[in-house]
Amino acid sequence: MPEAKNDKNKFDKFVNWVNADEDISSREEENIADDDNDNRNDKSRDHFDNDSPSICDRLEPEDFHMGVVDEEFDYSEMFGDDSGRIDQDQAAALAENSARRVVLRKGVRDRFRTTQVFFTLVSVLLTIGIVGVLLLALSQMPQFGDPASPTNNEVYERYVQRGVEDTGATNIVAAIILDYRAFDTLGEAFVLFTALIGVIMLVRTSCGSQFILVERTQPLMLRFMIMLISPFILIYGIYILLNGHLTPGGGFSGGAILGSALSLYAISFGAQKVRTLLSFKTLLISISIALLFYAIVKGYSFVIGASGLSSGIPLGTPGNLFSGGLIVPLNISVGIVVAFTVYGLYALFSEGEV
Amino acid sequence: MLEALRSNYIEATALILFGIGLATLLWEKNLIKKIIGFNIMETSIFLFLTAKGYIAGRGAPIITDGITDVEYYINPLPSAIVLTGIVIAVSITAFMLALCLKIYDIYGTLDMDKITVMDMAERSED
Amino acid sequence: MQLYHHFPFIIIMLPMVMSVLILPFKNEITLRSISMLIQAICAALSFWLFASLLNSPVEYFTYQLGSFPAPWGNELRAGLIEAIMSGAFATVLFFSTMGGGQDTARDVKPGKRHYFYIMINLLTSSLMVLIYTNDIFTGYVFMEIHMLAACAILMAKESGETIKATIKYMCMSIVGSMLFLLSIAFLYGITGHLLMEPAKIVIARFAEAGLYWIPMVLTITLFSIAVFIKSSLLPFHTWLPDAHGYATTSVSAILSGVVLKGYVILLLKLIIRVYGIDVSDILGIMPAIFWLGLLSMTMGSLIALTQKDIKRMIAYSSVAHIGYIFMGIGFNTIFGFAAAGYHILAHAFSKSMLFIAAGRFINTAGGSKNIPDLVGVARKDKLAGVAFLVGALSLIGIPLFAGFPSKFYLATAAVREGQGIWIAVIVLAVSTLLNALYYIPTLQKFFSRDNAQEFSADYVPDKSSSIALVCLIIANIFLGVSYIPLISILERGFSFLG
Numbered sequence: 006m007p008e009a010k011n012d013k014n015k016f017d018k019f020v021n022w023v024n025a026d027e028d029i030s031s032r033e034e035e036n037i038a039d040d041d042n043d044n045r046n047d048k049s050r051d052h053f054d055n056d057s058p059s060i061c062d063r064l065e066p067e068d069f070h071m072g073v074v075d076e077e078f079d080y081s082e083m084f085g086d087d088s089g090r091i092d093q094d095q096a097a098a099l100a101e102n103s104a105r106r107v108v109l110r111k112g113v114r115d116r117f118r119t120t121q122v123f124f125t126l127v128s129v130l131l132t133i134g135i136v137g138v139l140l141l142a143l144s145q146m147p148q149f150g151d152p153a154s155p156t157n158n159e160v161y162e163r164y165v166q167r168g169v170e171d172t173g174a175t176n177i178v179a180a181i182i183l184d185y186r187a188f189d190t191l192g193e194a195f196v197l198f199t200a201l202i203g204v205i206m207l208v209r210t211s212c213g214s215q216f217i218l219v220e221r222t223q224p225l226m227l228r229f230m231i232m233l234i235s236p237f238i239l240i241y242g243i244y245i246l247l248n249g250h251l252t253p254g255g256g257f258s259g260g261a262i263l264g265s266a267l268s269l270y271a272i273s274f275g276a277q278k279v280r281t282l283l284s285f286k287t288l289l290i291s292i293s294i295a296l297l298f299y300a301i302v303k304g305y306s307f308v309i310g311a312s313g314l315s316s317g318i319p320l321g322t323p324g325n326l327f328s329g330g331l332i333v334p335l336n337i338s339v340g341i342v343v344a345f346t347v348y349g350l351y352a353l354f355s356e357g358e359v
Numbered sequence: 360m361l362e363a364l365r366s367n368y369i370e371a372t373a374l375i376l377f378g379i380g381l382a383t384l385l386w387e388k389n390l391i392k393k394i395i396g397f398n399i400m401e402t403s404i405f406l407f408l409t410a411k412g413y414i415a416g417r418g419a420p421i422i423t424d425g426i427t428d429v430e431y432y433i434n435p436l437p438s439a440i441v442l443t444g445i446v447i448a449v450s451i452t453a454f455m456l457a458l459c460l461k462i463y464d465i466y467g468t469l470d471m472d473k474i475t476v477m478d479m480a481e482r483s484e485d
Numbered sequence: 486m487q488l489y490h491h492f493p494f495i496i497i498m499l500p501m502v503m504s505v506l507i508l509p510f511k512n513e514i515t516l517r518s519i520s521m522l523i524q525a526i527c528a529a530l531s532f533w534l535f536a537s538l539l540n541s542p543v544e545y546f547t548y549q550l551g552s553f554p555a556p557w558g559n560e561l562r563a564g565l566i567e568a569i570m571s572g573a574f575a576t577v578l579f580f581s582t583m584g585g586g587q588d589t590a591r592d593v594k595p596g597k598r599h600y601f602y603i604m605i606n607l608l609t610s611s612l613m614v615l616i617y618t619n620d621i622f623t624g625y626v627f628m629e630i631h632m633l634a635a636c637a638i639l640m641a642k643e644s645g646e647t648i649k650a651t652i653k654y655m656c657m658s659i660v661g662s663m664l665f666l667l668s669i670a671f672l673y674g675i676t677g678h679l680l681m682e683p684a685k686i687v688i689a690r691f692a693e694a695g696l697y698w699i700p701m702v703l704t705i706t707l708f709s710i711a712v713f714i715k716s717s718l719l720p721f722h723t724w725l726p727d728a729h730g731y732a733t734t735s736v737s738a739i740l741s742g743v744v745l746k747g748y749v750i751l752l753l754k755l756i757i758r759v760y761g762i763d764v765s766d767i768l769g770i771m772p773a774i775f776w777l778g779l780l781s782m783t784m785g786s787l788i789a790l791t792q793k794d795i796k797r798m799i800a801y802s803s804v805a806h807i808g809y810i811f812m813g814i815g816f817n818t819i820f821g822f823a824a825a826g827y828h829i830l831a832h833a834f835s836k837s838m839l840f841i842a843a844g845r846f847i848n849t850a851g852g853s854k855n856i857p858d859l860v861g862v863a864r865k866d867k868l869a870g871v872a873f874l875v876g877a878l879s880l881i882g883i884p885l886f887a888g889f890p891s892k893f894y895l896a897t898a899a900v901r902e903g904q905g906i907w908i909a910v911i912v913l914a915v916s917t918l919l920n921a922l923y924y925i926p927t928l929q930k931f932f933s934r935d936n937a938q939e940f941s942a943d944y945v946p947d948k949s950s951s952i953a954l955v956c957l958i959i960a961n962i963f964l965g966v967s968y969i970p971l972i973s974i975l976e977r978g979f980s981f982l983g
Contacts, residue, residue: 121472128385136378139667142703143370144363146674150415155687156677157414160556161434165420166427168435171553177420177432181439188550188559192614192626193443195501199607199630200450203637206600207457252421257446293505300502307494310552312486323422343446350453354460377667384660393656400663408670437673440622444666447629451659454633458640458652465645474649 173320174250174329182255183332187303194339197346198296208353223273231273238266246340250329256339263340264347276352285359288345295338302331369410376403390459390469394452401448405441412437489537492530493548493563493617496571497610499523504606507599513590516602517582524579524609531572538565539974544981547619555619556683562619565978566826570750571616576960577742577833578609584841584953585735587946588848592642592733601641608634608739615747621669621759622679624751628665632658632715635744638736639728650727657724661714668707672759675700681758685983692764705760705770712752716745718811719781722804726792729800730854734844737796741803742837746829749810753822756814757983766817775815779912781808786919794854795843798923799836802880805916806832812909813895821898822982823975828891831879831964835887838957839876841950845869846931848944856927863931865940870931872954877924879961882917887961890968892917 147154164177164185172180182190222228246259271279309316321328352359364371376399383396412434420435459469466474503523510516538544545564547555554560582589582605593601607630614627632655640651673679675697676687691697710721717725729737756765765771785805792798806828813825846862846869847854863870879886882893892913899909964971 125386128382132378132382132385135381136375138703139374139377140364140371141360142671142700143367143374144360145697145699146367146370146671148363149367149369149410150413152414154677155675156411156434156436156673158677160677160683161436162429163557164435165422165429165432169422169425169427175422177422177435178438178442181435182442185551185553185558186439186622189439189443189620189623189626191501192623192630193446195607196447196450196626196630196633198505199604199633199637200454202600202603203454203633204457206597206637206641207461253419255442257442289508293508296505297502300498300505304494304498304502306552307550308491310558311491311494311549316552323425354456377663381660381663384656390652397659397663401666404663404666404670407667408673411670411674436679440669440673440679443622443626447626450633451629451655451662454636455652455655455659458636458648458655461640461643461648462652465648478646478649 169323172329172332173323174332175323176250176252176255178253179250179255179332179336180329183250183335184330187335188307190335190339191299191303194296194299194342197342198292201292201346201349204350204353205359208357209359222275228273231269235266235270238269239263242266242340242344246336247326247333249336250332251324251326256336257343259336260340260343261347263344264351267344267348268351271348271352271355276356276358279348279352280359283345283348283359288349288359292342292345295341299335299338299342302334306331367410370407373403373407373410376400376406379403388470388472390455390462390471393471394455394459397455398448398452401444405444408437408441408444487537489534490546490548490563492534493561493567493571493613494550496527496530496575497561497613497617499526500606500610500613504603504610507603507606510599511595513586513595513598516599517586517589520602520605520609521579521582523606524575524582527609527613528572528575528579531568531575534563535565535568535572538563538568544977556678556680559623560619560680561617563617564981565974566750566982567616569974569978570746570826570829571613573830573833574612574616574743574746575609577837578605578612578739580953580957581735581738581742581837581841584837584950584957585733585738585844586949588734588844589736594643597641597643601638604634604637604641605739608638608744612743612747615751618754619682619758620680621672621684621755625662625665625669628715628748628751629662631744631747632662635740639732639740641736642731642733644731646727646731650724650731654724654728657714657721661711664707664714665711668704668711671700671707672704675704681754684759685761688760688764692767701760701764702768702770705756705765705768706773708755709752709770709774712748713777713811715748716807716811717804718777718807719784719804722781722785725804726797726800729803729840730794730797734841737800737844738837738840741800741840742833745803745807746810746833749807749814749825749829753814753825754982757822757979761983762817762819771815771817773815774811775909778808778810778812778815779908781805782812782912782916783808783919786916786923790919790923792923793856795846795856795859795927796840796854798856798927799839799843802920802923803832803836805920806836806880809892809895809916812912813898816898816902818898818902819976819979820894820901822979823972824891824894824898826975826979827894827968827972828888831887831891831961834957834960834964835876835879838872838954838961839880841954841957842869842873842876845946845950846873848946849940851941851944856930860930861933861935862940863928864934866946868951868954869946872958873931874928875958875961877928879965881920881924885962885965887964889965890972894968894972 147156164181168177168180169175172184174180174184242259242262244259245254245262246256249255249259267279267283306316306318316330318330320330323329327333349359380396380398380400380403383399384393385396387393387396414433417431417433420432420438422432462474463469466477468474500523503519507516507519510519545562548561548563549555550559550561552558589601590598611627611631611634615624615631618624618627636651636655636658639654640647669679672684675691676684678684678687688701691701714721729741732740756762756770760768782805785801785803785808789798789801789805792801810825810828810832813821813828815821816824845866846859849862849866849869850859853859863873875886879888882888896910896913899906899913
């Protein structure tokens, strides 16, 4: 029960703030300094009853995303004075103000202290022990940069000597991650997808894209520079992505650059502008299609390879842009996944909505 | 042992960083600092792996001019491992940060000490 | 190349592809049915594969992922053990999803349901990869997906306790993953291989020549500690009671029944296939596993005795039973591994049944999880009472149920092995007694006639959980009576695992 009450307060404060049409920073300071419970309740109650706010009607208190209006909650009072006791009035006042009803007992605090000291001691000893053992093991390992170390075996030789003729790509690292060991990269793309879905589950409110957030406009200089530079960043990202099999780069780096370009644009011009191009649905659908494309194409390649047949995909001449068999399409799909995941994570963290 | 460590100083630094990251993850109370500790740990393992791939006197594994002789290129496999590992580190960090947001929503603090005390007190109240 | 050679790949790819395709669906029944269908297909294909392997002249086969053979490309490997474990886990996943479905519909908010089922599918797929992979690094990547998916389904309930439990689980799991990755780095540094079989050849050569001793000990220790943390062996078990206690019913059943065991299978594969039984004997990790298993068996049961919350009690019982499994591994003989494998199957089927039954009890009692509030609840919900009875008797080790053969074989392995034989048998006996000490009074309370409280008739358990419970009871009894063929199959499988 107290949880819902607190959320209602926060919600009312936010509605109050949206309707007040003031600058964000001054409003926050006022709320933090405003410690009086009664004052808060009065103001917000009026505003909520009178106007329907310019947010969607389906918004409920539990959908409210924390991070717009902040409450400073000082728990240092919980531990009382040095003797560990707090008087009845203090306890009553705390219990009323706090987000959760807490019964304070002296025994709890003392028991907690002892576990803390024990835990810290164990952590320190454990860490020093682990580092010591690791360094001891390192002293018996092969030397750094030694050509005769066990890692330079037939695996390494075939990758370098026959990498180009096996896969058609001159960047051997790209050949490894997208051809020799493509299953790991499939797993990696799915790790990104899992993390994005997990963050969506946690952060995204159920209100959907009708939630209009009041955003501050950035200074003109920033907007002007980003407007000039964004196309170049995008071109650079696409170049890195497409040339992944010829020079260092590939789907992951190119995708990260594209994702940061989108995030930069969202920071300077507001996420609403990016939302017109890239709504939540578009983002999820694009990521899904890219992942499915990777899974199906590589699945075909795996089954064909396991059966011992030849895959019939031309490798092209090494050094050309369209060479390397399947590597370019796979790079593009990985790039899409990474770019949209990076942008999606930025948007979810900064606004709670893509 | 120290002479052996001196020639492998990059890997030794990586292992010390691993220890620092582990200590931060276990020791620090603030959740954001725990995530930073995890990132230090992960980055140190990448440093370790990258150092494992290096061979003295050879260049990056991009085949140029059609020379596929082993004498000219370092080991490309650890770089592939690190590429995958970086993406996994980013994903886990993102997930943990979202969990921190949610914890702040519910408990109002990011300090694991205070959260544990709140839970302990509530549970002893039942 | 026979048809069944492609099955491991299909078992892995189908849930993965489905997890992406499930995105547009919103209806809970549709989502649950699709996920259950996928799990059923995986189970059916696994059992078909198992039958084919029983009758085929080769004991195992490797499946090359791509046009390049190992050690340059990735590969999967399927043998008897992998087939039976993946079949059993897919079945447990199927029944857990079915049995907890009503609670899932209540606990997970409508907007988040399709994400929940995406995570269930990803969990299925990553679990299958952990079982079938022949490459250590692939195992690591999918271990991360597994951890993220398990954390995601854990926090789907979105209450304060579940989020805190998720953070605790994740922090400890991350330490485990980092230790695993560091171990891969060291192992690569000395062998130069990421695939299991080529690495074994190099390690055998080093073990004979006595080279790289400390790094090898370090790598196997770090792998073991990583799996201990993720499988919640004492003293790394602190995340388990919160996670399993506060999650929704099907998630508790999945986490306890299946997620913990996937890592154990991975550790078994690492020990047998990368190091080999002889080398790991010399490296000296086995006594540590053995003693930690013994410690976990006793301490887990001791702490379970003090619990008043039914789900936490069952969770601590999981800690104890993971101890049994690790004790079986600690014997370092094929028969010990087979006994541990039997206990993996028995525990998976029993524990999920316990959690589904406990979920129904909690709902009948109106949401209270404390045992004093659940007195007499089995009189109201008879099927769940019978299921809880069967599960508890199985975990105590009563003959006819699944737990008895596995405990019997663990004791037999101790006697055969000769290493720490008396301590193992004594601890087994003590632990069985402790198990009985907390299960029997609980059962007494559930079935007691003299309850003062009336349980409201608001809650009607739906048919799917009843069907799930009945099927799990049948599976339990089947495992309990057909132990002679099963243990010989497990022995045969483990002898060819390496």
